[in-house]
Amino acid sequence: MTGAAPRRPLAVLVFSQVLSGAGLAAGITVGALLAEDMLGSTGLAGVPSALFTAGAAVGAVGIGRLSQHRGRRAGLILGYGAGVLGSLGVVAAAALGSVLLLFPSLLVYGAGTATNLMARYAGAELAPPERRGRAVSTVLCATTLGAVAGPNLVTATGDLALAWGVPRLAGPFLLAAAAFGAAAVVLAALLRPEPLPQPAASAAGPDAPPDDRAAAPSAPGPTGGPRRGLLAGTAVMLLTQLVMIALMTMTPVHLRAHGHDAQAAGLVIALHVGAMFLPSPLTGRWVDRVGPQRVAAASGVTLLAAGLIAMLAPPHSVAGLAVALVLLGLGWNLGLVSGTAWVTEALPPARRATSQGLVDVGIALAGATGGMASGPVLAAGGFPVLALVCGVLAAVVVPVAALGARGAGGAR
Secondary structure, rough: OOOOOOOHHHHHOOOOOOOHHHHHHHHHHHHHHHHHHHOOHHOOOHHHHHHHHHHHHHHHHHHHHHHHOOOOOHHHHHHHHHHHHHHHHHHHHHHHHHHHHHHHHHHHHHOOOOOOOHHHHHHHHHHOHHHEEEEEEHHHHHHHHHHHHHHHHHHHHHHHHHHOOHHHHHHHHHHHHHHHHHHHHHHHHHHOOOHHHHHOOOOOOOOHHHEEEEEEEEOHHHHOOOOHHHHHHHHHHHHHHHHHHHHHHHHHHHHOOOOOOOHHHHHHHHHHHHHHHHHHHHHHHHHHOOHHHHHHHHHHHHHHHHHHHHHHHOOOHHHHHHHHHHHHHHHHHHHHHEEEEEHHHHHHHHHHHHHHHHHHHHHHHHHHHHHHHHHHHHHHHHHHHHHHHHHHHHHOHHHHHHHHHHOOOOOO
């Protein structure tokens, strides 16, 4: 595909991301608080994050495989449908006080969050290589409106839940069900043509034998060989996801432990989610201009700063934690956009969707690890220790980016 990305399918992706962003924000805003209430343990408050990121891993495999064989539209619709079912299951679990229903529902809900992030690959496929970073960032940026609005609707959705006889903290999951459902309907009705219509459509041409098309490698280009780029881009996204999930998940718990209400936590998370997605247009242009390696290194430095500020911020200071969480979101954004462009460039079209799904499995598992480990670390050492550990892990991104840049041409 040459020239700019087609406007209609990109506009549809943008609209669906606006809708689904609110669903993505539900779990990260109140998931830990809901688990803490239902399980009666701060040490287990990270379980929801671990479960829905583990669910995202399973969802990423299914969405990737279906997208490769049936097109992106089918894969995204399936994922958002699962997000609807999972959200409604969480609401039912809260209403019944059933932990046995809560856990599998969070797993299914995770498929919806996987779909939201996997839509960025569809954006990448709608653009030529020299504009790939900007296409990815356009889709990610669209998530901002819904994702920032969602946490700020904690009180309103909580009141609605109470009016329906459901615990207040389940309210955001009612919003998630509606948001994911609306996104699925928009994609089903309007996403034409397919960003990835047929797995056989590759640069080798429609008349080439299937094996030749599948084996056609991406050009090494200025960012290093395909294998090196694939490994480095994947590692950057794994590390940034682990650090972001671990610190973000425990921030609402930390705030509530020091006397702040759910609305304060919602404000901090809203700023964080805004920083995750709002800078995307600038990030995409930066990636296209200087290459993913340098942007990935900047991600590690930014995440390190977030960890240090979170460690040093007074527990009563909402502003201090908000600054840390904004930097955390920005660092994640830099890592995700640069890593996505790096990985997409390294993969041939004939196996791109399946391989991207497997990459997102690793990202989801990294998030699950961060979410599961964050609770015990918080319980054992406190929030400053958790923040310091996250900062140290974030610093590893810098040498990973440097190693990935070595090879054919280095950085741009």
